[in-house]
Amino acid sequence: MNVIEYINSFVLLSVEAKKYISGKIRREILPKNTLLHRADEVCEKVYFIEKGLVRWFYCNEDGKEITDSFALENSFVTAFDSFFQRQPSRYFIELLEDSILYSMTASEVEKELEEFPETQKVTHLILVQIIEQMLDKNAALHFRTAKERYRYMTEKHPEILQRASLFHIASYLGITPETLSRIRKNAIS
Amino acid sequence: MNVIEYINSFVLLSVEAKKYISGKIRREILPKNTLLHRADEVCEKVYFIEKGLVRWFYCNEDGKEITDSFALENSFVTAFDSFFQRQPSRYFIELLEDSILYSMTASEVEKELEEFPETQKVTHLILVQIIEQMLDKNAALHFRTAKERYRYMTEKHPEILQRASLFHIASYLGITPETLSRIRKNAIS
DNA sequence: CGCCGAGTTGAACTGAATCAAGAAACGTGG
DNA sequence: CCACGTTTCTTGATTCAGTTCAACTCGGCG
Numbered sequence: 001m002n003v004i005e006y007i008n009s010f011v012l013l014s015v016e017a018k019k020y021i022s023g024k025i026r027r028e029i030l031p032k033n034t035l036l037h038r039a040d041e042v043c044e045k046v047y048f049i050e051k052g053l054v055r056w057f058y059c060n061e062d063g064k065e066i067t068d069s070f071a072l073e074n075s076f077v078t079a080f081d082s083f084f085q086r087q088p089s090r091y092f093i094e095l096l097e098d099s100i101l102y103s104m105t106a107s108e109v110e111k112e113l114e115e116f117p118e119t120q121k122v123t124h125l126i127l128v129q130i131i132e133q134m135l136d137k138n139a140a141l142h143f144r145t146a147k148e149r150y151r152y153m154t155e156k157h158p159e160i161l162q163r164a165s166l167f168h169i170a171s172y173l174g175i176t177p178e179t180l181s182r183i184r185k186n187a188i189s
Numbered sequence: 190m191n192v193i194e195y196i197n198s199f200v201l202l203s204v205e206a207k208k209y210i211s212g213k214i215r216r217e218i219l220p221k222n223t224l225l226h227r228a229d230e231v232c233e234k235v236y237f238i239e240k241g242l243v244r245w246f247y248c249n250e251d252g253k254e255i256t257d258s259f260a261l262e263n264s265f266v267t268a269f270d271s272f273f274q275r276q277p278s279r280y281f282i283e284l285l286e287d288s289i290l291y292s293m294t295a296s297e298v299e300k301e302l303e304e305f306p307e308t309q310k311v312t313h314l315i316l317v318q319i320i321e322q323m324l325d326k327n328a329a330l331h332f333r334t335a336k337e338r339y340r341y342m343t344e345k346h347p348e349i350l351q352r353a354s355l356f357h358i359a360s361y362l363g364i365t366p367e368t369l370s371r372i373r374k375n376a377i378s
Numbered sequence: 379c380g381c382c383g384a385g386t387t388g389a390a391c392t393g394a395a396t397c398a399a400g401a402a403a404c405g406t407g408g
Numbered sequence: 409c410c411a412c413g414t415t416t417c418t419t420g421a422t423t424c425a426g427t428t429c430a431a432c433t434c435g436g437c438g
Binding site: 386397 | 413
């Protein structure tokens, strides 16, 4: 599924808007471990994942990488603390698999939103979805034991559980890799 | 500061939009402990806080209330998992102080966004701000000790620290009231 | 005056972190 | 296509931050 089909599945785009987007969007094939974005920089692009897996992470004061989120096929990816406000981000965005992406720059998106106000609905929907996911994750981790956190993964994100490393998943859940390994093996009742 | 002044301070509204909003918006004076919204219901209103303090909370499976967030003056308040998607919410919204609010219904807002597309920028900004706050809180709690969480409050939300109860703040930070009390008294180095 | 909710303090307990090895899987070059 | 080195995961022993439970203090309010 490509971006335009995907967007069109929930917001009907005018022919002109489709044309504009098709003209601007770039298809990018990038290998595993590519950084789509670096912390402390202003994020200049949004991506849409046709195929692949990405993670957002930041570095805490000890220099440790903390995985904040994952996204897979049919997701929009950008530094949400940076792209819209045009301010430096706290996050890195990294490919965890060889991926096929579509991308557009911030200024192209800005122009799109101005010229085709209908497309503001798309942004709106994406933002609302992001918020919902974040609220969901919060509730799944807040005051929860390691075992409950793991169950959240198995129930809500089984696909990511398969495709991401134990190390990244543990970080995402706020537990150590050792603990996650033990839970997985049922070493902890 | 009233809502229209506030909105106008970051998005210039047309005279017509202002007129529409003024006509629809209601000023509500409500006492402490009022529930603005209940879980399992579709949230029908957005509020703007002229004066007061609110908290969002949900009940976990043990029936315990978990405080998810606070908001004070000049904030927009609604169930963000419900208002835009028109689906039942997981959250309750409660006044922690006697408050003065402005409110508009979902259908009024919907009509506003249709008739005055410029106002979509307002929604957009609010959503982006919400996301930023959530990301910020996440980073402040994820893999952090109780003491570090408390420091986040003192640094980023000193006002809430003053006005909300120890009990609610502890819940918000994901620690027990006892631990928070000890930290506050420096009982824990 | 006495009650009640909010906060404090203490002591025992525990889930998960930490530290330290080892095993398995992975991919890279010979 | 195998061997070797690196990364990822597992397993065990120990430690500790924070929870739990229980009792007590304090301030406000009917």
